[in-house]
Amino acid sequence: MTSTSITPTTPAAAATAVQAPVGAASATVSPNAAMAGQSFDYDILIIGAGAAGLTAAVYTTRKKLKTGVISIDVGGQTNLTSNIENYPGVDAMHGAMLMQAFLKQATSFGASLVMGKVGKVENLNPGFRVNLKDGQKLTCKALILAFGKVPRTLGIPGEDNYFGKGISTCVTCDGPLFNGKDVVVVGGGNSAIEGALEMSHIAKKVYLVHRRDKFTADAVTVDKLKKAGNIEVVYNSVCTEVKGDRFVRSVTVEDVITKAKRDLPISGMFLEIGFIMDISMLDGLGLQVNEKKEIVNDMRCNTNVPGIFAAGDCTIIPYKQTVISAGEGAKAGLEAHRYLTGAKGISLDWDH
Numbered sequence: 294m295t296s297t298s299i300t301p302t303t304p305a306a307a308a309t310a311v312q313a314p315v316g317a318a319s320a321t322v323s324p325n326a327a328m329a330g331q332s333f334d335y336d337i338l339i340i341g342a343g344a345a346g347l348t349a350a351v352y353t354t355r356k357k358l359k360t361g362v363i364s365i366d367v368g369g370q371t372n373l374t375s376n377i378e379n380y381p382g383v384d385a386m387h388g389a390m391l392m393q394a395f396l397k398q399a400t401s402f403g404a405s406l407v408m409g410k411v412g413k414v415e416n417l418n419p420g421f422r423v424n425l426k427d428g429q430k431l432t433c434k435a436l437i438l439a440f441g442k443v444p445r446t447l448g449i450p451g452e453d454n455y456f457g458k459g460i461s462t463c464v465t466c467d468g469p470l471f472n473g474k475d476v477v478v479v480g481g482g483n484s485a486i487e488g489a490l491e492m493s494h495i496a497k498k499v500y501l502v503h504r505r506d507k508f509t510a511d512a513v514t515v516d517k518l519k520k521a522g523n524i525e526v527v528y529n530s531v532c533t534e535v536k537g538d539r540f541v542r543s544v545t546v547e548d549v550i551t552k553a554k555r556d557l558p559i560s561g562m563f564l565e566i567g568f569i570m571d572i573s574m575l576d577g578l579g580l581q582v583n584e585k586k587e588i589v590n591d592m593r594c595n596t597n598v599p600g601i602f603a604a605g606d607c608t609i610i611p612y613k614q615t616v617i618s619a620g621e622g623a624k625a626g627l628e629a630h631r632y633l634t635g636a637k638g639i640s641l642d643w644d645h
């Protein structure tokens with residue numbers, strides 16, 4: 294797979310991209326017409342019942358497209374935030390409650406939920422077959438990929454107990470909960486350094502635990518760490534155990550060279566050690582991904598494979614947040630409808 298970006302770089306290129314999206318249908322014969330007479334289980338199948346997938350389902354079902362949402366769970370990563378405060382228009386609530394509202398809305402318009410893990414997607418050209426690990430096989434005319442990503446964790450004692458009780462994988466989301474407290478950020482990449490810098494404005498003290506003796510991030514970013522004043526970098530060290538009562542109280546760090554251990558008293562712990570992207574289900578489709586295995590899509594959520602759209606955290610879109618995934622899901626739903634029917638855009642949505 295290549296890592297070529299299809300993001301337009303000039304206003305002119307952007308305008309062209311809007312008129313001729315990467316995987317867009319031909320203007321004369323819509324794929325729906327080309328597939329007439331063939332039998333498919335669904336018009337649209339969506340992989341993932343997180344913010345992106347469930348929002349896409351709201352849009353496709355309201356366009357009267359028979360829609361199935363296949364997912365391992367309902368809610369995805371948003372379930373992991375005990376208090377989502379930045380979803381516009383709703384009071385702070387548990388992420389799982391917000392996601393149940395998404396599900397209720399999508400199913401109220403007719404979306405079917407199919408619980409299970411997708412193992413392989415095949416291009417039937419036209420249409421797609423989605424094979425679930427439990428043996429179910431479902432076909433569709435168009436596919437929306439919204440399977441998100443899974444934050445990497447350390448796998449150390451105490452981690453599972455205190456996830457959501459002091460341990461988080463998202464500084465942007467949960468950082469403000471630790472105003473004036475001491476926290477640890479774990480990791481050595483750009484997101485760990487940026488996370489530590491962001492927390493230095495919120496927390497009293499920030500420990501940045503890095504298993505190596507230097508950072509790979511650019512020098513300017515690393516310099517900012519030194520200037521911050523309240524960041525202590527703990528080099529050559531790994532976290533070995535998280536301890537606490539109802540909430541995190543300390544983390545044990547071990548020097549990988551001397552093997553010396555010490556407990557850092559903290560209230561919050563941010564794991565900024567990357568994400569696991571499992572795209573093995575897409576093998577053989579020729580789908581373009583970047584070096585992080587994120588799916589390359591354009592501003593209308595087209596991928597390079599006609600009939601496959603992608604939205605949310607599984608894509609190259611920056612700022613991975615629930616509201617952003619929801620917005621991207623809406624775009625993917627509208628674009629899939631446009632692909633299948635040749636409809637010209639959202640204006641039709643008001644014609645009820």
Ligand SMILES: Cc1cc2nc3c(=O)[nH]c(=O)nc-3n(C[C@H](O)[C@H](O)[C@H](O)COP(=O)(O)OP(=O)(O)OC[C@H]3O[C@@H](n4cnc5c(N)ncnc54)[C@H](O)[C@@H]3O)c2cc1C
Pocket residue numbers: 340341342343344345346363364365366367368369370371372373374376377378379380409410411412439440441442443444461462463466467574604605606607613614615616618
């Ligand atoms: C701890 C934490 C706290 C966060 N807090 C906030 C916050 O406060 N505010 C905010 O805006 N954002 C927050 N985020 C980020 C936000 O949760 C994500 O950006 C958002 O959930 C992405 O939505 P998504 O639908 O793109 O993907 P996901 O939420 O990852 O959903 C993907 C779905 O796909 C399913 N899936 C994956 N693989 C398969 C497969 N092979 N077969 C079938 N189904 C599959 C999963 O089960 C899941 O249901 C937080 C993230 C974390 C980890």
